[in-house]
Amino acid sequence: MLRYTIRRLAQLALVVVVLSMLLFAWLRMLPGGPVSALLGDRATPEARARLEADLGLDQPIFVQYWRFLARAVTGDFGTSTGVQRGSPALEVFLTRFPATLELSILALLLAVVVGIPLGYLAARKRGSWLDNLSITWSLIGVAVPVFFLAFLLKFVFAIELGVLPASGRQDTGLDATRVTGFYILDGLLTREFDAAWNSFVHLILPAIALSTIPFAVIFRITRAAVLDVMDEDYVRTARAKGLAGMVIRRRHILHNAMLPVVTTIGLQTGALLAGAVLTERVFNIAGIGQAVAIGFQRKDFPVLQVVILASAMVYVLVNLIVDLSYALIDPRLRTR
Amino acid sequence: MSRAPSASRRAPSTRRRVVAAGVALVATTSLAAACAQSQREAGGGAGGTLTFGAAGAPDLFDPFYASDGETFRITRQIMEGLVGFKPGSADVEPALAESWEHTPDGKTWTFKLRQGVKFHDDTDFNGDAVCKNFQRMFNQTGAGQNNALSYYWIGSFGGFADGKTPSLYQSCETPDAATAVLHLTRATSKFPDLLALPSFSMQSPTAMDRYQANNVQAQGDSFVYPEYAKAHPTGTGPFKFGSYEESNGTIKLVRNDQYWGTKAKLNELIFRIIPDETVRKQELESGAIDGYDLPNAADLKALRDAGNNVQVRDPFNIMYLGITQKNNPALRNLKVRQALAYAVDRETLVKANLPEGAEVATQFYPNTVDGYAQDVQQYPHDPAKARQLLAEAGASNLTVNFYWPTEVTRPYMPDPQGIYNALAEDLRDAGITVNPVSKPWNGGYIDDVDNARADIFLLGWTGDFNSPDNFIGIFFGTPTNRFYTAASPWGEELAAQLRAADGEPDETKRNQMYQDINRKLLSEYLPAVPLSHSPPAIVTSSKVHGLQPSPLNAEEFASVSVSGQ
Helix, strand or coil: CCCHHHHHHHHHHHHHHHHHHHHHHHHHHHHCHHHHHHHHHHHHHHHHHHHHHCCCCCHHHHHHHHHHHHHHHCCCEEEEECCCCEHHHHHHHHHHHHHHHHHHHHHHHHHHHHHHHHHHHHHHHHCCCHHHHHHHHHHHHCCCHHHHHHHHHHHHHHHHHHCCCCCCCCCCCCCCCCCCCHHHHHHHHHCCHHHHHHEEEEEEEEHHHHHHHHHHHHHHHHHHHHHCCCCCCCCHHHHHEEEEEHHHHHHHHCCCCHHHHHHHHHHHHHHHHHHHHHHEEEEEECCCHHHHHHHCCCCCCCHHHHHHHHHHHHHHHHHHHHHHHHHHHHHHCCCC | CCHHHHHHCCCHHHHHHHHEEEEEHHHHHHHHHHHHHHHHHCCCCCCCCCEEEEECCCCCCCCCCCCHHHHHHHHHCCCCCCEECCCCCCCCEEECEEEEEECCCCCCCEEEEECCCEEECCCCCCCCHHHHHHHHHHHHHHHHHHCCCHHHHHHHECCCCCCCCCCCCCEEECCCEEEEEEECCCCCCCCHHHCCCCHHHHHHHHHHHHHHCCEEEECCEEECCCCCHHCCEEEEEEECEEEEEEEHHEEEEEEECCCCCCCCCCEEEEEEEEECHHHHHHHHHHHHCCCCECCCHHHHHHHCHHHHEECCCCEEEEEEEEEEECHHHHHCCHHHHHHHHCCCCCCHHHHHHHHCCCEECCCCCCCCCCCCCCCCCCCCCCCHHHHHHHCCCCCCCCEEEEEECHHHCCCCCCCCHHHHHHHHHHHHHHCCEEEEEEEEHHHHHHHHHHCCCCEEEEEEEECCCCCCHHHHHHHHCCCCCCCCCHCCHHHHHHHHHHHHHHCCCHHHHHHHHHHHHHHHHHHHHHCCCEEEEECCCCEEECCCCCCCCCCCCCCCCCCEEEECC
16 A cells, blocks of 8 residues: 555656646747736837846746756746736745635535435436436536536626625625635634635635536436446345345445545546636636636746646645545455 | 424435425525625725726736836825826826926926825935935846836836946936936936826835835746835825735725825725626626726626716727838838728728727827827728729739737727728728738737737737827837838938937927828828727726726726715
8 A cells, every 4th residue: 555655656746747848848839928928018129038038038948947947846936927927936826726725625515415415316216307307407517618607607696686796705895814825714713704704605606616517427427336336236135135225225335336436526626626717717716727817818837837737736646545545445455 | 494494303305305405505695695795885984995896916016117007007096206197188297296397408307396295104205205216216237127127217218327228317316305306318208297107106215125125036937026016015195005915816005194185085995806807897797896997898888778987088099000011022112001001991990890989090199199290191991092002013912911919908909800800801802912810919929010020910009198209209219120110211210200309308399390200100101000099998886986087097096985885
């Protein structure tokens, strides 16, 4: 188990290094660059040349990469040129990551809490109205673009009904204390419960929008896995042996159906980060999704590098955790 | 509804549990909504709070190192210059200087300063503070001299104290606390107007020293700013800097109760950064913000119908069809450039593609700017004349690479694609072959245009202040820029004429010189084709009163109040 973990961590390091090379080269192959973003549309060619020289952007790309790497090992990932001009890229990431994580966790929780029980129930009541309704719901969830659903939710609940906030992370007049950057947690830690609640309320619509696809996927996988397991010989045997329904359902069906579901949850974490780009835009949440959108628009290479590399690391780490948790779910894996 | 969760004493069935969960969600939502609503209503005090939607994050809060509108929108409320702009106009009026006079040669300017003014940190505003500000700007070194930081100083004053490039600024002296004297190296038409630019605002020397305002450095792919520019901007204005919360995208300013003039009505002025245009509109509709700038022209009617104040500014910009004479030799022929001018149907373009109030441009700046000539050569839409001119020039088979930008809207160019389509169609009607080249604004477009890689291109400009030099001086004063007028024998000549007009201290003479240049620009040179002036709009909710729209997009919020707070 330990060797396996070490091997996977080494893989993680390799992924990050290779990705950083590809990302570095790819960003610099895109037309335009930070020079235009920094100088705006009023720049002369001479000013461009001077800026490129000042920032070392006139150097060969491998020299630039080497300098990036040398700085990166000291924790300096460059300075933002557009998202938060003048701030260290890492700081931009750390300032914005809690917003995305808070949103993603809530969305994932929603997807899991609704998706798994509903998938299980739909499988058990196969062909019933509940099954059909859930399948239709999940189909719509996958088919409707996230941003459209987000706009729809916002239009209905925030603009027309006015029952939920339209955007942002917290009302501007609150002046809440910041500790960790996770607004709900901060409110709880500082006992400013109104602030915590206010932040939670702000997350309801975006979390529902963001959870739609993960919900649909988790629901369908759960349903399929439960259906598969229900037809297995050992379940039939257990029934024949006269085991209680609850025991069969919990120990034989649900337990064994969870393996593909857990894998799916891991994979959906990556999808959540991607979905956050659109959700954060619609709900104007200053998270890393919004940073990526602005970063591409303003060619903010340092911020894009940090955000994309860090997102990749999160993705790989989550999947590592998923793989390790297999062992907990499936005892056969522990002995290998 | 409230009965459902406790209706049954028996263990609830699965179906009941689902219903109960649904009811709980609705209850939670309603409760949450009630709380959110009450918190929104609780904000503000006697003077109220105004929340304004900003399209982007400000780059920093030291206007000297800034050139972006979002920074200036904020620092304009915190800081003031020696002169300011009259509300609702591009003309200057006294601000921190009550009056001024200059010597006949236009090189020495004496400013009588307003007395009893203090910076927000209690430092006195006086002649000494004025000179320290100018010395600070002039003495920039290293990264501080980069165009990306000192854009307005370089564009207006030229060089720095190191003498590598000539500078308009020579020195500053302060005979007494109530007087500041600026010595210039030459006369310029831009003085004293350019002192109203936010970049040249007066900032507290004490605060700048304390927070090392000059400590900017090139690092990695960008610049690193000192503490002053990030969190301690200190001016004399009606609002003081409060806080900038990056994780929630909000900047808070608070009223300066010691302000020397009419104090702000608002207690707080909050800017919320909302990058998406549609989201800004929805935020206004939901009541989360009280206004935003540059609403989409297509939304104006709906916004108005919903009871909002949609204020259309006087147009102070120009959109032109740029011509680059570098690559396509045919474009060096005046008749070919005139053919382009006759080919485009500007009347239809303005009616069909531009917002209400837009006007056809006959020259390169609006008629409110000095030196505007009434009798320039006109180019009414005439495809036959265009064909004839092309034939006379031996360019009947003219092919042009027509560059237009994507992923952008500008106040003068609200819909680049629609404008491109209309113009390309006009050019084709005149027998010109058009090769479209579209690139993202920050994804190669500006690079290509600035490096004169296009044949013709779409671009424009919003004026900084009322000065012809701020338009045509910037466009055609450098013969090797995006228009590449150096390829024609008159390129240098035009640049010299612009320099001479800018350096003429006599206003009457100067205006005549600019009128002459404008006539020649349209009849003899035609380095580009002026297209239109578009009025950008600003929208506020019906609760907001007293916002005076500015042609320079330089609104001041001190006069604003919000009803119902």
